[in-house]
Amino acid sequence: MPDGATPVLDVRNLKTVFRTRAGEIHAVNTVSFDLKPGELLGVVGESGSGKSVTMMSLLGLLPSPPAEVRDGQVLLGDRDLLTMDEESLRLVRGREIGFVFQDPMTSLNPVFTVGFQLMEPLRVHLGMTKAQARDRAVELLELVGIPDARRRLKDYPHQFSGGMRQRVMIAIALACDPKVLIADEPTTALDVTIQAQILELVKELRQKLGMAIIWITHDLGVIAGIADRVMVMYGGQVVEQGPVREVFGNPAHPYTRALLRTMPKLHGEREDKLRVIEGQPPILARQPSACPFMARCVHAFDRCSQENPLRREIGDRHDVACHWDHRGATA
Amino acid sequence: MSPRRKLVEVRNLKLYFPIYGGLLRRQVGSVKAVDDVSFDIYEGETLGIVGESGCGKSTCGRAVLRLYDATAGSITIDGENIADLPPETLRKKRPSMQMVFQDPQASLNPRMTVAGIIGEPLDEHTDWDRKKKLERIYELMDAVGLNRDFAHRYPHAFSGGQRQRIGIARALALNPRFIVCDEPIAALDVSIQAQVVNLLEELQDQFGLTYMFISHDLSMVRHIADRVAVMYLGKIVELAPVVDLYDHPAHPYTEALLSAVPEPDPSAERRKDRIVLTGDVPSPANPPQGCNFCTRCPRVMDICRQIEPETREILPGHFVACHLHNQDKTTGRTGGAQAEHTQNQIQQGEDA
Numbered sequence: 001m002p003d004g005a006t007p008v009l010d011v012r013n014l015k016t017v018f019r020t021r022a023g024e025i026h027a028v029n030t031v032s033f034d035l036k037p038g039e040l041l042g043v044v045g046e047s048g049s050g051k052s053v054t055m056m057s058l059l060g061l062l063p064s065p066p067a068e069v070r071d072g073q074v075l076l077g078d079r080d081l082l083t084m085d086e087e088s089l090r091l092v093r094g095r096e097i098g099f100v101f102q103d104p105m106t107s108l109n110p111v112f113t114v115g116f117q118l119m120e121p122l123r124v125h126l127g128m129t130k131a132q133a134r135d136r137a138v139e140l141l142e143l144v145g146i147p148d149a150r151r152r153l154k155d156y157p158h159q160f161s162g163g164m165r166q167r168v169m170i171a172i173a174l175a176c177d178p179k180v181l182i183a184d185e186p187t188t189a190l191d192v193t194i195q196a197q198i199l200e201l202v203k204e205l206r207q208k209l210g211m212a213i214i215w216i217t218h219d220l221g222v223i224a225g226i227a228d229r230v231m232v233m234y235g236g237q238v239v240e241q242g243p244v245r246e247v248f249g250n251p252a253h254p255y256t257r258a259l260l261r262t263m264p265k266l267h268g269e270r271e272d273k274l275r276v277i278e279g280q281p282p283i284l285a286r287q288p289s290a291c292p293f294m295a296r297c298v299h300a301f302d303r304c305s306q307e308n309p310l311r312r313e314i315g316d317r318h319d320v321a322c323h324w325d326h327r328g329a330t331a
Numbered sequence: 332m333s334p335r336r337k338l339v340e341v342r343n344l345k346l347y348f349p350i351y352g353g354l355l356r357r358q359v360g361s362v363k364a365v366d367d368v369s370f371d372i373y374e375g376e377t378l379g380i381v382g383e384s385g386c387g388k389s390t391c392g393r394a395v396l397r398l399y400d401a402t403a404g405s406i407t408i409d410g411e412n413i414a415d416l417p418p419e420t421l422r423k424k425r426p427s428m429q430m431v432f433q434d435p436q437a438s439l440n441p442r443m444t445v446a447g448i449i450g451e452p453l454d455e456h457t458d459w460d461r462k463k464k465l466e467r468i469y470e471l472m473d474a475v476g477l478n479r480d481f482a483h484r485y486p487h488a489f490s491g492g493q494r495q496r497i498g499i500a501r502a503l504a505l506n507p508r509f510i511v512c513d514e515p516i517a518a519l520d521v522s523i524q525a526q527v528v529n530l531l532e533e534l535q536d537q538f539g540l541t542y543m544f545i546s547h548d549l550s551m552v553r554h555i556a557d558r559v560a561v562m563y564l565g566k567i568v569e570l571a572p573v574v575d576l577y578d579h580p581a582h583p584y585t586e587a588l589l590s591a592v593p594e595p596d597p598s599a600e601r602r603k604d605r606i607v608l609t610g611d612v613p614s615p616a617n618p619p620q621g622c623n624f625c626t627r628c629p630r631v632m633d634i635c636r637q638i639e640p641e642t643r644e645i646l647p648g649h650f651v652a653c654h655l656h657n658q659d660k661t662t663g664r665t666g667g668a669q670a671e672h673t674q675n676q677i678q679q680g681e682d683a
Binding site for chain 1: 383384490492493520521522523524525526528529532547549550551553554573574577587588589590591592593594595596597598599600601603605607608609611612
């Protein structure tokens with residue numbers, strides 16, 4: 001990975017709140033990250049950690065109200081997506097940033113053929129004629145490994161299986177050759193053997209097309225297999241970030257450490273009891289002045305309740321937002 | 332180990348759902364959701380059932396409790412065949428066999444309080460007075476780690492993990508001996524899954540429960556189960572003690588399934604020689620001729636497309652239904668399987 005390269009996407013201090021009758025929910029709280037060309041950044045976190053909302057915010061996909069992107073910058077090259085008008089943003093979505101959603105059943109329109117849905121971005125964004133778009137659509141379906149592509153353009157989504165539909169979604173996201181692909185839990189709804197197919201496909205496509213990918217998941221195993229770098233989110237914040245081997249081999253945040261230990265293993269000794277992270281995920285109603293993980297953290301001390309930790313560098317491109325010093329610790 | 336007693340004996344269980352079609356809505360075929368499945372569950376053990384969606388594992392679990400009426404076969408629980416018990420006798424039998432459902436959101440009535448939900452089995456099967464019931468409800472809430480003060484709240488006020496605890500408390504209410512857990516952790520976050528699994532294990536020790544644990548999460552099943560059955564397209568393709576199954580899978584499908592699980596260890600992940608199966612699971616309404624797995628099997632032979640393999644016991648307690656293990660027991664198990672898998676990445680076109 002070119003370390004010094006200018007990032008294709010640079011997100012700085014992104015803040016998103018939801019206004020509800022019960023008050024404001026701080027779903028994304030000062031999230032910063034960047035994405036280098038050709039890099040695969042894995043984003044992990046449990047439901048409610050803000051991983052999807054972060055990605056939706058930067059593309060302007062959240063309904064407002066109730067959502068409000070309150071602060072921050074999202075730089076794609078030298079343009080800030082957050083200050084763009086809706087019309088120019090529309091040209092970025094699909095054209096420069098592709099998006100694959102979690103559920104392949106609901107994110108395709110059931111009343112249009114797969115071919116129509118594949119050709120639409122090509123005609124809108126790239127101004128292709130129908131015949132050109134059709135040829136390109138066939139190419140794309142072949143690229144994602146759908147056999148008999150030309151004939152299948154006429155099929156409707158219900159005629160495809162779950163794994164095949166997710167392939168179609170990926171083909172649509174790739175249609176305009178985007179610089180950045182954001183995949184939000186793209187394999188969560190799929191079976192493991194089908195997930196393995198999609199992961200192989202993504203590895204292959206990365207080599208062929210060299211785009212930068214953000215891969216959101218709650219499965220640390222998936223991240224370990226495909227990502228270059230991983231960002232761990234908790235309570236709307238980035239708690240740890242670094243190269244995959246670093247974060248898995250030398251996790252610094254108590255949450256990351258606990259998460260890696262709670263997962264039962266497929267090999268080696270069976271443990272008598274699973275280690276657990278006690279307690280429940282935080283409610284993000286208050287403006288966070290303390291560490292969001294404090295209540296569940298085994299290492300929490302006074303300072304954690306007084307001050308929300310800032311991210312600090314602890315190694316080569318590895319940073320953590322925690323007051324506790326993990327070096328030499330065993331738990 | 333002392334000789335164990337079989338609590339559940341399932342023999343040749345079949346469950347076919349009819350497909351109706353044509354002008355007169357006559358039956359034109361059937362979905363063979365569970366097709367000739369036999370297994371035992373010993374008292375106090377956990378039998379894990381794994382497989383991909385649509386393989387019939389949930390249907391099998393429901394049929395074992397006779398939430399569906401079986402098409403054929405027998406289900407003997409504690410010495411009594413429940414497959415053809417009349418409704419009233421079956422109802423009396425229900426307290427000893429319970430179920431924990433997958434979706435704690437959908438399986439709890441949003442209009443009932445927690446006390447109402449946990450106490451409903453007591454209303455149905457006991458003639459206790461209010462006070463005694465409430466006592467039992469509190470006792471159950473303690474057992475599953477719910478705060479007694481929340482007894483009069485509604486399910487929406489609880490998180491996913493807590494809701495699953497409510498579901499577990501309800502299943503325990505009548506002191507069952509056998510519980511079918513149908514994907515009890517699938518809807519929960521990773522950090523909460525471990526809490527619920529530990530709870531299930533504690534309760535098993537405490538009350539001597541027997542579990543049938545249905546899940547698609549192979550790592551979790553390895554943790555909780557004593558023996559594991561792997562299902563594919565309505566059939567059990569392999570059944571073995573947990574260590575045996577994970578360390579020496581004998582069926583090509585089990586092997587592929589295990590190799591497809593991503594592990595949270597980057598170096599292991601990159602070293603892994605992954606078997607990527609091509610294509611999708613065929614429709615259970617129209618399963619392939621011969622072995623059900625022959626359309627996706629990396630080691631398919633001619634015989635597999637013609638003759639359905641029989642289930643054989645290749646080692647004590649290790650059952651497998653595969654032609655690879657028919658005659659030559661020596662190549663089947665360890666060496667042969669690994670050596671031939673050097674060319675693992677089978678990437679042909681797929682059948683959609």
